[in-house]
Structures are given as C-alpha cells and as structure tokens.
Amino acid sequence: MSDAPDLRPRPAPKNPIGKSQAAPLEPWRDPNAKPYVQIEKVVKRFGDFTAVDNVSLSIYRGEFFSLLGGSGSGKTTLLRMLAGFETPTEGRIFIDGVDMAGIPPYDRPVNMMFQSYALFPHMTVENNVAFGLRQDGVPKDEIRARVAEMLEMVKLTPFAKRKPHQLSGGQRQRVALARSLVKKPKLLLLDEPLGALDKRLREQTQFELVNIQEKLGVTFVVVTHDQEEAMTMSSRIAVMDHGHIAQVGTPTEIYEYPNSRFTAEFIGSVNMFEGHVVESEADHSLIRSAEAGCDLYVTHAAHLPEGSRCWVAIRPEKVSITKDKPAELVEGRNVTRGVVREIAYLGDVSIYQIDLPSGKRVRATAPNVTRRTELPITWDDEVWLCWRPFAGVVLTD
Amino acid sequence: MAAHLPVRPPSLKQRALAVTRRLGLTGRGGVILGPYAWLVLFFLVPFLIVLKISVAEPAVGIPPFTKLIEWVDGGLDLKIRFSGFQALFEDDLYILAYLNSLKIAFVSTLCCLLIGYPMAYAIATAPEKRRGPLLMLIILPFWTSFLIRVYAWMSILKDEGLLNNLLLSLGIIHEPLKILYTDWAVYIGITYSYLPFMILPLYATLEKLDHTLLEAAADLGARPWKAFLTITLPLSLPGIIAGSLLVFIPAVGEFVIPSLLGGSDTLMIGRELWNLFFNSRDWPSASAVAIALLAFLVGPIMIFQHFQGRDQDKGAA
Numbered sequence: 001m002s003d004a005p006d007l008r009p010r011p012a013p014k015n016p017i018g019k020s021q022a023a024p025l026e027p028w029r030d031p032n033a034k035p036y037v038q039i040e041k042v043v044k045r046f047g048d049f050t051a052v053d054n055v056s057l058s059i060y061r062g063e064f065f066s067l068l069g070g071s072g073s074g075k076t077t078l079l080r081m082l083a084g085f086e087t088p089t090e091g092r093i094f095i096d097g098v099d100m101a102g103i104p105p106y107d108r109p110v111n112m113m114f115q116s117y118a119l120f121p122h123m124t125v126e127n128n129v130a131f132g133l134r135q136d137g138v139p140k141d142e143i144r145a146r147v148a149e150m151l152e153m154v155k156l157t158p159f160a161k162r163k164p165h166q167l168s169g170g171q172r173q174r175v176a177l178a179r180s181l182v183k184k185p186k187l188l189l190l191d192e193p194l195g196a197l198d199k200r201l202r203e204q205t206q207f208e209l210v211n212i213q214e215k216l217g218v219t220f221v222v223v224t225h226d227q228e229e230a231m232t233m234s235s236r237i238a239v240m241d242h243g244h245i246a247q248v249g250t251p252t253e254i255y256e257y258p259n260s261r262f263t264a265e266f267i268g269s270v271n272m273f274e275g276h277v278v279e280s281e282a283d284h285s286l287i288r289s290a291e292a293g294c295d296l297y298v299t300h301a302a303h304l305p306e307g308s309r310c311w312v313a314i315r316p317e318k319v320s321i322t323k324d325k326p327a328e329l330v331e332g333r334n335v336t337r338g339v340v341r342e343i344a345y346l347g348d349v350s351i352y353q354i355d356l357p358s359g360k361r362v363r364a365t366a367p368n369v370t371r372r373t374e375l376p377i378t379w380d381d382e383v384w385l386c387w388r389p390f391a392g393v394v395l396t397d
Numbered sequence: 398m399a400a401h402l403p404v405r406p407p408s409l410k411q412r413a414l415a416v417t418r419r420l421g422l423t424g425r426g427g428v429i430l431g432p433y434a435w436l437v438l439f440f441l442v443p444f445l446i447v448l449k450i451s452v453a454e455p456a457v458g459i460p461p462f463t464k465l466i467e468w469v470d471g472g473l474d475l476k477i478r479f480s481g482f483q484a485l486f487e488d489d490l491y492i493l494a495y496l497n498s499l500k501i502a503f504v505s506t507l508c509c510l511l512i513g514y515p516m517a518y519a520i521a522t523a524p525e526k527r528r529g530p531l532l533m534l535i536i537l538p539f540w541t542s543f544l545i546r547v548y549a550w551m552s553i554l555k556d557e558g559l560l561n562n563l564l565l566s567l568g569i570i571h572e573p574l575k576i577l578y579t580d581w582a583v584y585i586g587i588t589y590s591y592l593p594f595m596i597l598p599l600y601a602t603l604e605k606l607d608h609t610l611l612e613a614a615a616d617l618g619a620r621p622w623k624a625f626l627t628i629t630l631p632l633s634l635p636g637i638i639a640g641s642l643l644v645f646i647p648a649v650g651e652f653v654i655p656s657l658l659g660g661s662d663t664l665m666i667g668r669e670l671w672n673l674f675f676n677s678r679d680w681p682s683a684s685a686v687a688i689a690l691l692a693f694l695v696g697p698i699m700i701f702q703h704f705q706g707r708d709q710d711k712g713a714a
Contacts (some may be wrong), residue, residue, distance in 0.1 A: 083612075084615075085612055087616075104615070105612070105621055106613040106615045106616070106617075106618050106619060111616055112612075112616045114609055116607075116609055118609040118610050118612065118613035119613075120610060120614075120628060121610075122631050122632055131614070131619075132617035135617055135618035135623065180617075183617070183618070266495060291641070372625070
C-alpha cells in the first residue's frame with residue numbers, strides 16, 4: 001500500500017450513483033493490490049472464428065466491472081469462460097488465485113445470472129432460489145431462512161409459491177438475481193441482466209443492482225451492450241471490439257479520454273476531425289484540419305511527430321454554439337463557422353447539427369438554460385462553434 | 398324520397414353460403430367435420446355393432462348370434478343377454494389373460510422407456526446435422542413389413558437360431574437357451590416393435606429442452622447426474638407419458654407377437670379374443686371381451702390424461 005496521497009486529478013466519483021464503500025477506492029491504481037479475477041492472454045476460437053483474442057484483464061474484489069461491446073465482440077464468450085461453460089483455447093484464468101483450468105462450472109466459486117434468466121419452469125420461485133443450496137446439502141432450516149431472506153431482499157416474498165410463467169419480466173429478473181446470489185458467491189457474472197426489461201424498469205433496476213452489490217460486497221462482472229447502463233453502474237468498463245479489449249477504465253476515463261476512435265465513437269457521440277500534427281509539444285499539440293476549417297489546439301501531448309495524420313475527438317456538449325462571434329479566442333484556433341441544419345429539442349438539452357463549409361457535419365448539444373432564449377438559434381442560421389483547449393483528444397487510430 | 402334501386406338477385410355463391418350458414422356450418426366446422434365423420438363411420442359405428450353383438454346369444458347360423466330386436470308373435474322382442482359378460486367372470490381364464498396382458502404390456506413399456514430414453518436423449522443432444530439421419534434410422538424398420546420383422550425374430554431366438562449360436566460359439570452358454578415360445582420372446586418382440594413409438598415423443602420433448610437450464614443447474618452446483626434428475630427428467634415427463642401410452646395401449650391388446658413368439662401358455666387377451674371369434678365362433682363372448690378390454694383401458698387413461706392436461710396447463714409458459 002502506498003501511503004502517499006494520490007494527487008492525480010480525479011474528475012468525478014468512481015460511481016455516479018454515489019457508492020460509498022469500505023473497500024479501498026480504485027484498487028486497480030494500487031500496484032500491490034491482488035486481483036480477484038485474473039485473465040491472462042486468453043484466446044478462444046470456434047473453428048476458424050476467434051471470438052476472444054488475447055485478452056488480459058485484472059478485476060478486483062468488490063468491483064462492478066462491465067464488459068461492454070456490440071454483438072460478436074466476444075464479451076459473452078469471455079463471461080462464459082469465467083463461469084466454466086467454455087474452455088479457453090489458450091491462456092489462463094485465475095479466480096482468487098486458483099487456476100480455473102479443468103474446473104467444471106459446478107465446482108467454481110462463481111454464480112451466473114443468465115440473459116434468458118434460465119429459471120426452472122417446473123419449480124416454484126422458492127424452489128428455484130433454493131436449488132443452489134440444495135446441491136450443497138445445506139440443512140433444511142437454513143435453506144428456508146436464506147431463501148426467505150433473499151426473496152425479501154428482491155421484494156418477492158408474496159410470490160414465493162408461484163411458477164416462473166406466472167411472473168412478469170421484472171419479477172423473473174429478480175428471481176434470477178436472487179437465485180444467483182443465494183449461495184453468496186464471491187463473484188457474480190451477469191449476462192445482459194437488464195436486457196429484457198423496458199426502459200423505466202431498467203433504470204430503476206440499475207439502482208437496485210448497485211445497491212445489492214454494495215450491500216453484499218460481491219464482485220460483479222456484467223456483460224452489456226448498453227453503454228448508458230455500463231456508465232451508470234460500473235466501477236470500471238472494458239470496451240470490447242472483435243474479441244479484443246479496446247480500452248479499460250473508469251466510466252469517466254473511457255468517456256473523457258478515449259484511446260481510440262473506436263472507443264470514442266462507441267461511447268456516446270463524438271465529433272471526429274481528421275488532420276495532421278503541426279506542433280507537438282509537451283504541454284500542447286496543434287492539429288491542422290481542413291475538415292474542421294481551423295487549427296485544433298489541444299492541451300495535451302499527442303506524442304506524435306509533426307506532419308503525422310491524426311484525429312481529434314470532441315464531445316458535442318463541449319462544443320459551444322453562438323450566433324455572435326465568441327470573444328477571448330485566438331483567430332483560427334478552436335473556432336469555426338457553419339450553418340444549422342437540424343435541431344432536436346429534447347427538453348433539457350437541444351441537439352444541433354451544423355454543416356461546416358468542408359461538408360463535415362458537427363453535432364453540438366446545449367442545455368436549455370432559459371425558458372425562451374433571447375435570440376434562439378434556428379434552422380439555416382449561420383453560427384460560430386468553439387471549444388476550449390482541453391476539450392479535444394488526439395487519436396491515432 | 399330516394400328512388401328504388403334495383404336489387405340484384407343473390408349470386409349462387411351467396412346462396413350457397415346462406416344455406417351452409419343456416420345449417421350451422423362455418424369454415425372451421427367444415428374442417429373438423431372430416432375427422433368427425435371418419436371417427437363416427439369407422440370407430441363409433443363398428444363399436445356399436447360390437448356392443449350389440451356382446452349382448453346377444455350365440456346361435457348356429459350366419460351371423461352366429463341372435464338378433465337384438467325380433468318380430469315375435471305380432472310384437473317387438475328386445476333380447477339382451479349378458480351371457481358373454483358372465484363368462485368373463487365365471488372362467489378365470491379371462492381374468493388371468495387380462496392380468497397377464499397388463500403385466501406384459503407394463504414390463505414391455507418399461508423396457509421401451511429404459512432403452513428409448515437414452516436413445517432419444519442421444520439423438521436430441523447430437524449435432525443438428527446428425528439428428529435427421531439418426532431419426533431416419535429409428536423410423537426405417539417401419540418400411541419393412543411388421544410380420545416379416547416378427548418372423549425374423551423367430552429365426553434369431555429359436556434354439557439353433559442366431560442368438561443361441563453366437564452365445565454357444567462364444568462359450569458363454571453350453572446348451573441353447575429356450576427363448577422362443579416363452580414370455581421372454583414376447584417381451585423382446587413387443588419392446589422391439591414399439592420402441593419407435595417411445596423414442597419419437599421423447600425426442601420431441603427432449604429436443605425442445607432449453608440447454609441453458611442445464612447450464613444454470615451446473616452453475617448452481619449440480620453435478621451432471623443430479624442436473625439430469627432434477628431438470629431434464631421432470632421436464633421430459635410429458636414425453637415419457639405420451640410415449641408410454643403409445644406403447645402400453647396397443648401392447649395390451651397385442652395379438653400377432655404373442656401368437657407368433659409366445660408359447661402355448663402365454664396368456665394374452667388378444668389371443669383369447671381370436672380364439673373365441675375364430676375357433677369357438679362365440680361372437681357374443683368375444684365381443685364382451687373386447688368391450689371389457691376397452692373399458693379397462695379407457696378409464697385409467699382418461700383419468701391419467703385429465704391430470705396430465707392440468708399439469709401441462711400449469712407448466713405452460
């Protein structure tokens with residue numbers, strides 16, 4: 001353990017939902033911390049198809065870790081290897097320091113919540129939840145008590161005697177959760193846990209999941225394709241693409257400091273300007289972009305030789321849109337002009353689509369601070385777009 | 398006022414529709430009518446004829462039984478005799494034959510289940526490409542005449558048949574086993590003949606079984622054997638019941654297999670029925686045996702299916 005306080009900037013709390021936990025915050029920053037799950041150079045091939053390609057990951061105790069990716073990104077295969085349903089073609093997986101090679105699913109200290117929930121249709125809710133405990137030969141009284149406690153936690157006590165087909169989707173989801181948690185696993189794997197729920201129920205359940213995870217101190221590894229879900233719940237996210245890990249980091253890191261065009265475009269929306277490096281210094285970089293119609297001044301080192309091709313990613317909410325020429329700026333730097341083509345009024349914010357002279361379409365979001373703007377920006381208005389030097393991120397691929 | 402519009406006379410099609418509607422015949426009714434007509438014509442009517450014969454008395458002549466209603470001395474004479482049914486209870490041959498038929502059918506059904514379940518399971522869990530050919534192999538024997546297959550078993554099971562020769566040459570036995578013309582041969586014959594009827598419904602339920610349920614069971618700590626007992630077996634119960642009924646019901650009344658493979662002491666109700674009809678020419682008694690057999694089987698099966706139907710309603714998603 002390092003006693004020196006970490007003075008690195010930490011722009012947002014680790015968990016936006018406001019998680020307060022006893023476990024050390026951000027154990028992945030501690031070089032001495034021992035990972036609970038260690039995935040070492042794991043490859044999984046199905047015939048000619050490589051589903052998971054040389055993935056290494058460390059997941060720490062008490063984390064809410066998300067594997068985020070589109071379909072076919074290998075996230076579910078990775079999860080199934082942790083559960084023991086698939087065997088890695090190459091590489092090793094350690095859980096709590098034990099090599100999982102050759103250990104069948106029923107002997108692993110891991111439980112899984114299935115995407116389809118996989119509730120046993122011929123058993124009542126109660127028996128579904130009790131199933132895992134019965135396999136371990138837990139005494140009957142204890143089974144009864146623990147099942148009751150679990151059903152209480154997921155608020156399903158009145159439904160104990162029902163069969164799965166007599167429940168709603170949300171109730172089934174909670175039975176599946178209770179069943180996977182009743183054995184008090186150290187590690188819970190969740191495959192698209194909220195995928196089958198409608199939007200409102202999903203948002204509500206996100207909070208419940210985080211609360212339960214916090215209460216029980218279980219390590220969660222969640223597979224999801226929903227970036228908003230991953231951002232809301234996770235301590236860290238691994239963005240996966242075609243079997244690789246594109247980036248691992250906290251939601252803030254992933255959003256604010258994407259390391260590739262893939263991550264930047266996968267998480268949220270982004271404006272991507274192609275250009276080439278004009279100045280490359282330790283404290284700033286200057287990128288000339290014909291697409292943007294101006295030079296892009298970025299206050300971080302690009303570590304790129306001058307003249308090399310690169311992209312600058314700027315999030316829409318960091319682009320400010322004005323009808324008048326903005327003051328306090330260097331001419332031709334981080335400022336450009338365009339014509340408003342589309343406006344989407346979402347209530348809290350408005351999304352503007354602006355066409356630049358280069359033909360590039362830029363997206364800018366602005367909060368609707370006042371009820372009726374004095375000089376509302378409307379279709380076909382010519383506007384100024386500008387952004388702060390810290391807004392952009394230089395990317396190479 | 399509006400002028401009178403010329404009313405077009407209804408077309409032929411419209412008139413035809415009106416007629417059928419007046420008869421209470423809709424499209425759906427029309428579709429169901431076919432099977433109903435078939436059942437009435439080829440099941441209900443013959444059944445009623447058999448019922449009628451069962452309450453007649455044997456007589457010398459053609460047909461060899463008395464008439465139900467006769468014109469005697471200027472009046473209608475309704476003659477119902479229960480002598481056929483009486484014989485069932487007076488002669489314990491029939492009771493024994495019934496019981497033995499039930500026993501043979503039960504044991505054969507059990508054998509079919511024990512052999513058929515693993516086969517159905519293996520086919521259902523085989524790679525999808527291979528399932529078709531495997532099912533084909535199960536159905537293939539039907540393409541050969543049933544009688545020929547039973548005769549083939551005779552040549553396999555007889556004293557100097559294939560099986561005995563094989564066992565003798567391997568030195569497992571030193572004198573031929575007496576299998577043909579015993580109950581053993583009947584068990585083998587029925588199990589062999591009815592096995593596909595067990596496998597097909599079992600396959601249908603096992604194939605639909607959600608594999609993630611077994612993964613979930615394993616994940617919760619169930620070893621494969623335990624997962625089979627607690628998940629696969631209960632969920633395949635509808636297939637087990639359907640398959641067992643398909644084997645058990647025809648096996649009880651089986652005639653060909655016991656008469657070809659069974660010994661003279663193999664009592665089965667199907668054989669007794671045959672004897673009554675063709676050897677004793679006692680049609681009323683034979684009909685009574687048939688009616689009693691039907692009553693024996695229909696009662697329990699209806700109760701069984703009632704409960705099964707209720708269970709399935711509960712289990713349906």
